[in-house]
Amino acid sequence: MKNMFAKKLGFGLMRLPLNNPDDMADIDTKTLQSMVDVFMKQGFSYFDTAYVYTGSEEAICETLTKRYPRDSFTLTSKLPIFAVSAESDQEKIFHEQLERAGVDYFDIYLLHNVNVENYQTAQKFHSFEFMKQLKAEGKIKTLGISYHDNAELLDEVLTAHPEIEIILLQINYLDWDNDGIQSGKCYDVARKHQLPIIVMEPLKGGTLANVPKDAEKLFREYNPVASPASWAVRYAAGLDGVVMVLSGMSTMNQMLDNISYMQNFVPLNEDEKKIVATAAEIIAANITVPCTACMYCVGTCPEDIPIPQYFDLYNNRMQQTIDLPYYPQQQYYENYTKTRGKASDCVECGACEEHCPQHLKIIDLLKDVAKKFEVALPNE
CATH class of the missing domain: 3.20.20.100 (NADP-dependent oxidoreductase domain)
Known part of the structure; x- marks a missing residue:
């Protein structure tokens, strides 16, 4: 045995x-x-x-x-x-x-x-x-x-x-x-x-x-x-x-x-x-959103927002310490929004927060993601 x-x-x-x-x-x-x-x-x-x-x-x-x-x-x-x-x-x-x-x-x-x-x-x-x-x-x-x-x-x-x-x-x-x-x-x-x-x-x-x-x-x-x-x-x-x-x-x-x-x-x-x-x-001192990408939040989201992926892009963007004319995280975000919900599409139902093992304030954090990425989205 x-x-x-x-x-x-x-x-x-x-x-x-x-x-x-x-x-x-x-x-x-x-x-x-x-x-x-x-x-x-x-x-x-x-x-x-x-x-x-x-x-x-x-x-x-x-x-x-x-x-x-x-x-x-x-x-x-x-x-x-x-x-x-x-x-x-x-x-x-x-x-x-x-x-x-x-x-x-x-x-x-x-x-x-x-x-x-x-x-x-x-x-x-x-x-x-x-x-x-x-x-x-x-x-x-x-x-x-x-x-x-x-x-x-x-x-x-x-x-x-x-x-x-x-x-x-x-x-x-x-x-x-x-x-x-x-x-x-x-x-x-x-x-x-x-x-x-x-x-x-x-x-x-x-x-x-x-x-x-x-x-x-x-x-x-x-x-x-x-x-x-x-x-x-x-x-x-x-x-x-x-x-x-x-x-x-x-x-x-x-x-x-x-x-x-x-x-x-x-x-x-x-x-x-x-x-x-x-x-x-x-x-x-270097992590903005301590998300572990466990994915428990994703299946509960009525707007199909890829929450862990957005938090990962947000963390990477926030770790950029020098100004650049273009940030690759922006393009990745735009790619996701072609087929998935944007961060600003959140309807604040709270289902994601109920299932988050890290007890993150996901609703507020998605607003931060939207402020960082969506102002630069084309044609909006």
């Missing part, structure tokens, strides 16, 4: 290789299969998917579960309580997930994106009781939650539900002291309840893989060959109680880099921790 936590690097299947970067459903299955093969060959065997990761469960069926013995890998998926409108939906979704993924059980099954609203829904629809029944039937082996809210609510949830065996938390060195995300405080609550911790967003949606030049200089001066991403993943993996760190790897190069330092994992030493703390200060 496999040891699901033998190595601390997990393949997060939310950001898969794509044939068309603007179409999350157009997964490059050939590249994904090669990545799965390399991952498994190097002794890594933990895979994390979810019902709402477009095409992910089906893709992992074709590239993993149809090609490897079931006991050779660990597969995690999640119950999207935010997509449930009736108690009976839970069983329908679960069986659809098994079929999509091509398995007859999940090693770990998580209640997805627990926050104050979704927790109320879970209580209303007896979601924990449903998951306990799945475990009793052998359809899931380990029951847990993924969590996006404050530490006080987390303590309440874990106290009320001792059946929770594992927790998925957003932890990275940039969010550790963030008052909105409360990575450090939520970590402390999980440790208080003696739960093993899986880490998501160790790179904060790629932010910590593409750091400002001053931060990268700090890293390179200490270790010229270590990537910025390696510092972030090692930071998370070295925390007490952390049994797995998920990385959303969308290219083979990203995977090979992660494997290079996680094959024989060594935690950060004290000097490295000090460097990371300084880097966090530099990075925080």
Whole structure:
């Protein structure tokens, strides 16, 4: 029987290789299969998917579960309580997930994106009781939650539900002291309840893989060959109680880099921790919108506004420190508006903010995006 936590690097299947970067459903299955093969060959065997990761469960069926013995890998998926409108939906979704993924059980099954609203829904629809029944039937082996809210609510949830065996938390060195995300405080609550911790967003949606030049200089001066991403993943993996760190790897190069330092994992030493703390200060000063491009907001927008893409363009534009006659981000924005909603099309319904794990004030931020980009749009 496999040891699901033998190595601390997990393949997060939310950001898969794509044939068309603007179409999350157009997964490059050939590249994904090669990545799965390399991952498994190097002794890594933990895979994390979810019902709402477009095409992910089906893709992992074709590239993993149809090609490897079931006991050779660990597969995690999640119950999207935010997509449930009736108690009976839970069983329908679960069986659809098994079929999509091509398995007859999940090693770990998580209640997805627990926050104050979704927790109320879970209580209303007896979601924990449903998951306990799945475990009793052998359809899931380990029951847990993924969590996006404050530490006080987390303590309440874990106290009320001792059946929770594992927790998925957003932890990275940039969010550790963030008052909105409360990575450090939520970590402390999980440790208080003696739960093993899986880490998501160790790179904060790629932010910590593409750091400002001053931060990268700090890293390179200490270790010229270590990537910025390696510092972030090692930071998370070295925390007490952390049994797995998920990385959303969308290219083979990203995977090979992660494997290079996680094959024989060594935690950060004290000097490295000090460097990371300084880097966090530099990075925080350079990010206007701390969006992780999780895409939870996109499917809820009635105006089809590509919110994460606009925030990425906005951040890049705001990081320009010299005046130029033309900014490439402007053209990319204009390209999007040909087929998608503009930032100014926002009707302020608030659906995006309800689903944002980073608790961003998306409505106000879209107004900032519109001010930056739309004044220069032609023919307006």
